[in-house]
Amino acid sequence: MASLQSLRGMVDLLPAQISIWQHIEAVAREHFRRAAVQEIRTPLLEVTELFARGIGEATDVVGKEMYTFLDRGERSCTLRPEGTASAVRAVIEHGLLSQGPQRLWYGGPMFRYERPQAGRQRQFHQIGLELLGVADARSDVEAIAIAWDLLADLGVGGLALELNTLGSPDDRIRYRERLVAWLEAHRDGLDPDSQARINTNPLRVLDSKVPQTQATLAAAPPLAASLSAESRARFEQVQAGLAALEIPVQLNPRLVRGLDYYSHTAFEITSSQLGAQATVCGGGRYDGLVQQLGGPPTPAIGWALGMERLVLLLAQMPAAAAAGAPAPLDLYVVSRGEAAEALVLPLARQGRAAGLAVECDTSGAAFGKQFKRADRSGARFAAVIGDAEAAAAEVVLKDLRQHQAEQRLPIAALVDWLVQQRAGGSA
RNA sequence: GCGGGCGUAGCCAAGUGGUUAAGGCAGCGGCUUGUGGCGCCGCCAUUCGGGGGUUCAAGUCCCCUCGCUCGCCCCA
The missing domain is CATH 3.40.50.800 (Anticodon-binding domain)
Structure with missing residues (x-):
């Protein structure tokens, strides 16, 4: 085979598939316009430290999935594995927060060095939303509602909104101590991966898929018990807000997200029709990130939506697919x-x-x-x-x-x- | 990084050790050098992802390698 091929996990989008992409992008753009959310475009390449510091050294994304290399000036560069860190960097760098809260969206390719499978590629595309500068629970509700309405408008059916709270950073530290102690005491009931994670990323043990581990975990102390009164009240406000908008919610106390910067609200919109990679859209609150990256203390919430997974779902729905058909020649x-x-x-x-x-x-x-x-x-x-x-x-x-x-x-x-x-x- | 399945033309695909590698779609040429959609005729793989080996004989068996795919992990 002398002919050249694209790199593993890097996928061409051919003319026949483009119309559905453009349709999704157009609908998203329109929803953002209506919600007074403005687009931001940032470089695909960033200094490695941005992601290391932003996403968390202990996460899988940073630990083993980044495309990192030295450029000609010997700087360590990384192809962005997600959009939030870049957007936050740009907002800080240009002092946008001094002009008040920022309502931003972005779209484009992300890169993660993983083994490709259904709904997972090394270069994939996301559309993401970031609401920066507002702490109120209503902004969590608004962010989620924008994602939910966008997906509904596209005609995607069979979705579930899973919701959890990770509590405040203090709650988390307190819970983490309790959890680690408990996990240590029940180490024998855990699979090797989870055992290894006790010290690196104990919260992630909670959403292990290993049945034996899950059985052991049934008796583990729940995060909810470590929540402060404020955190609990906040979570209830989010739920009440979603209920008022008639957006159905599935509480999932095991939902822990893989990126370190999340606190309080965490959510995923999932489909049972996507195979192993069921999450179409995921996000949460990240109140500490802006400050951690050198900006002013700034509350924020955001989400990212996987384009390929959305296309996969839409392709199963003839009506939605037809909506994306290109206009014929005159x-x-x-x-x-x-x-x-x-x-x-x-x-x-x-x-x-x-x-x-x-x-x-x-x-x-x-x-x-x-x-x-x-x-x-x-x-x-x-x-x-x-x-x-x-x-x-x-x-x-x-x-x-x-x-x-x-x-x-x-x-x-x-x-x-x-x-x-x-x-x-x-x- | 680990495990399963698979790799025959642009696409789908038969073929399970024995002369010339079915068929369909698409494409190209013709029937029709001023009229498409239907029909008919013809052409379209010196070679089965790549390399090595076994054999008188390999698309078919073995080894290596690359790739695809599904799952684990992780996440969008």
């Missing part, structure tokens, strides 16, 4: 003969200037071939220009989608006629 120009061929590009350009989608056949092939391609192009009309038409400055217009007599009209009148046809809801 005109396909078929021509033959030197004089005729000279008229094609000027005609196409005039049509395009008027907003029509026009393709011309420049193959010089037999009419039969050109008509075949015209048909396949999906165009509504074919314009035919041969020697006779060129001499008379006319075109023969053929309706490719309905049986109707061909008509002949001046070449100068064609574009107007088509524009009118389209405006008139020509069925």
Whole structure:
């Protein structure tokens, strides 16, 4: 095999798949516009330290999944594994918070060096939301509602919103101590991975999928018991807010997220139809992150949505997939003969200037071939220009989608006629 | 990083040691050098991801390697 291939886990998006992506992006953009959320674009490449400090050294993402290399200046650089750290860095760097709370969204590729499987790639795409500067539980509710409504509007069915609270940093420290002590005492009932995690990332032991570990954990002290009154009240406010919006919630006390910066609200929107990688959208509150990265103390909440997983879900829903279908061509120009061929590009350009989608056949092939391609192009009309038409400055217009007599009209009148046809809801 | 499944044309795919590697879709040419969608005819893999080995004989068996895929882990 001498031919070149894309790198493992790096996937091409071919023209046939693009329309659904553009559809999702357009719907997301519109939801963000309505919610007064502005786009931010940051570099794909950042200094490694940003992620190490932001996401947490003990996390898997930082520990083993980053694309990290030295650039020519010997700086350690990393392809972003997620969007929050970059967005926060940019906000701090440009002093945006001095202008008040920031409502931001971003989209684009992320990179994690993992083994690819269904719904998991090394380069994948996320759309994410970050609401910075507001501590109130209502902003948690708003952030979640934006994600929920966006997914609903796209026509994704069968989703569940799983919700938990991780408590305040103090709650967590207190709980962590209790949990570690308990885990140490019940070490024998845990799988090796979980045993190893007792000291590095004990909270993650809670959502282990190993049945034996889960059985052991049934008697473990719950995080809820370590929550302060304030944290508990806050969690209740979030739940009440979601209930008021009639967004159904599934409380999941085992939901712990993999990135260190989360506190209080943590949530995931999952689908049972995605195989092992069930999370379409995940996020939570990260009140400590901005300060940790050198900014002013700033409460924040955000989420990220996995585009590939969303596309996977949408592909299972014919109605939603159809919504993303591209608009058909208005005109396909078929021509033959030197004089005729000279008229094609000027005609196409005039049509395009008027907003029509026009393709011309420049193959010089037999009419039969050109008509075949015209048909396949999906165009509504074919314009035919041969020697006779060129001499008379006319075109023969053929309706490719309905049986109707061909008509002949001046070449100068064609574009107007088509524009009118389209405006008139020509069925 | 660990485990299972798989790799035959652009795509789907038959083939389970024995002469020339089915078939379908797409593509190209023709029937039709001014008319597509239907039909018919023809063309389209010196070679089965790559390398090595076993054998008189390998797409088929063995080893290595690369890739894809599903799961573990982790997460979007």
